[in-house]
Amino acid sequence: MEQDLYAEEFDLEQMEAETEAMLALNYLDRNNSTFRRTPGGFVSLDTEDKHYARVQVFRTFPFTGKNLYISIREADEKAREIGIIHDLDQDVDEETRQMLTEQMELRYFTPIIKKVKNVKEEYGFAYFDVVTDHGPCRFAIHMSGNAVVHLTDTRLLITDLDENRFEIPDTRKLSNKELKKIGLFL
């Protein structure tokens, strides 16, 4: 019985084809793909051979290359990659750039701290009162652990208790007063 089981099960060729497909770097640009806004606030994609009612837009280098190598993925949980846009500023038209940027802004929420109003430290926690590019905000972080990560010497990423993230892109641009308030984390 075991012998015929081997023979009929599992199409090895198909498995190999799928593996190959995962290895390929498939570039999307204005010539081979059309993105459209959906009424629900997402975007759809038509490639040469397929229509996707909704796609997800992922950054591959969210800190160091916001518009480079944008990965376009299927909308289900597996989120299989459909293709990559090499440079969003070059490879697609202005309207597409706009709508994909909107999608990425929906996906990535890391407010940039513009102004540090107050930082209060109390019993192992620090309470921030800040103004961000998404409006004023208060949040709390753990004093111990990795709540504040240095992406570079002057660029900070702060993770609060709820795991929201905030960014200070350049500490040199803060006033002396503000620097003093966050001095503990520099």
Add this chain to the structure above:
Amino acid sequence: MELNVKLPQEILSLFQLRDKEEIRYSSPFDINRQGQFTNSSYGILTNNRLIIVEDRQIVYEKELAELSAMKCESQVNSGILVVTEKDTDTARHVARFSMKQISRFASIAKGGMLMMEGSRRTVENREYEKTCPKCGRALPGTRVCPKCEGKHVTLMKFVRLCSNYKRQFLQVALMMLFASAINLAGPIFQQRFIDDTLLSGHGNVPAVIRFILIMAVITVLSIITRYLRSLWSAKLGAGISMDIREKLYHRIQILTLSFIQDRRPGELMNRINNDSANIRKFMEDAFGSIFYQIVLMLGAIIVMLTISPGLTLLSIVFLPLAFSLSVGFRKVIHRRFHMQSKKGDDNNSALQDVISGIRVVKSFGKEQYESERFKAVSQTYANIQKNNEVFWAAFYPMLTFIMGMGIYFVTALGGFKALDGSLSLGQLLQFITYATMLYGPLGWMTHLPRMIVQMLTSLERIYDVLDEQPKIHNAEHPISREIKGDVVFKDVCFGYRSYETVLDKINFEIKKGEMIGIVGASGTGKSTLINLVMHLYDVDDGELLIDGININDYRLEDFHRQIGVVLQETFLFSDTILNNMRFAKPDATYEEIIRAAKMANAHDFICKTPNGYNTYVGEKGFNLSGGERQRIAIARAILNDPKLLILDEATSSLDTESEYLIQKALQRLTAGRTTLAIAHRLSTLKDADRLIVIDGHKIAECGTHNELLEQKGIYYQLVTAQLQMQTLKEDA
């Protein structure tokens, strides 16, 4: 987490609830369509509609009947609520929120789905808030905010706990009073000695000797009181913290598994060890001293007032100044040294990174690069260290000087008074001694608020566990009886969280003595099924009958004693093999132990160890292989002669030889007992009377090995997939 947050009136007035319509779930959300933070936006789910209010305006409203799906999709550090509208089949995002609200919206979306499916179940969310919704303070892993709500309640509970120690408390308090009295008395005798004996002109040798004797007695008494004070405080602290530890441990033992699994293991260990130690430390360091210092300071002030009210006021005036100075200084020091320890951590982790990755560093030829990187980190650390030491050396003497300023003023003014004769020399000296008593404990007192808050936080965390009620408990009149081993599932539904169905309407009958194999992909609910049979969880819906009696009616301890369990992770306690086996049956005789070990194919290898059954196993003990540990676990499971045997992947990840031995052991073991076995390797289950395949929360297939193969369903696929893997391995 509250899933039906109370809505403010201005939001409620935006829409009209219909007849028989009520709000089931509601939550604020904090990001608006423009991506800006907002604080007057709400997602509201009634039994009929979904309403989204953004910045005080209804921006979306839809009947539940017109929606086909509702989902909370997590994004990067935020989330969106996505609904699918039936008529156009489009997905639409209707609300956006930060991580603060994401868990709430995930539960609410599940609740919405349940309502759309016509289920009456409501969703609960057992997660705790991270920050207090009222005051915004971080919560120390507790339900209520120690600062806002719990303080008095917790303190009262603590007082009740302490009431067992009334006598010791009284002892310590009296000793404190006595110690302060003795300390206050010293300067009075000193003053008399100076004024009446030394300066009066008619002092004599017996008077000097008398003074020295008095001072000696005071010194001895003070030493004795200090000793007793420390001893009794320590006893009190140790006693209370032992009480707390025992209570916590007991509570954690009886609490339902879900409470424990919701928490990281370290967290509960922390609560038992660190939090109870915090209470002990507070009792030892602070509680005793608080009384002592307060009585001492008050006493000193009273005596000072009788000597010179004016000078006393002057001394007191400086107190707040010195106090705030010392608080300020402590803050600066704390900041500086916090920084130092942070940089120290950086230094350590850089070092650890390189040392543990040394093979990679060397093989890529990056030694020089890594050296320089480490040098930079190390340099910053050294600089901060140096600066801090300089700061400490420069500022600490200055601070002591400033804090002592009060005393200088007192001395100067007192000196003038002594010169013009309104104060005697003895009184001046006495006065200065008391003033030092006032200023001495200042440094210590600045720590006090922190110590109190730390103790309260620890208490809060402790009572968070102590107040938790176990979800499974004995019925009012529990039944104790020998079980035979018939198991019946009747419409059993279960999920670890109310919104996540793991098992849905399971109907199944197992006869006494049958061996049932449970098969299915990982995460389908196999282990959940046996968790229910072990009665570690209560079923949500339906009935689980053992010998025709509901499982809830059995006395828990009796029931658990009659089932034998071998789990995938064989856990052996750090103890001897003998004691590990006796864990199942403390009064087992040596013969019973050996018989059980023989049944489990464990007797042979146990005999070969130098200490036989007395071999110590566990962390520091004899090193057993996985197969050997497994066999001891099997022996432990059969020692009790259980009527119901549960094997959860008991033979996975073993080499072929030990698997064979264990297989053999299991064959003997399962004979005549109702057995439920989960196995990854399907070959393990070939002896099973029947197999059930779990898929999609339900029993998908049921029958013997051959019957299921003929069905060509899921089981058939699983078997072929395993064969395929085997051939792939063999080819390689």
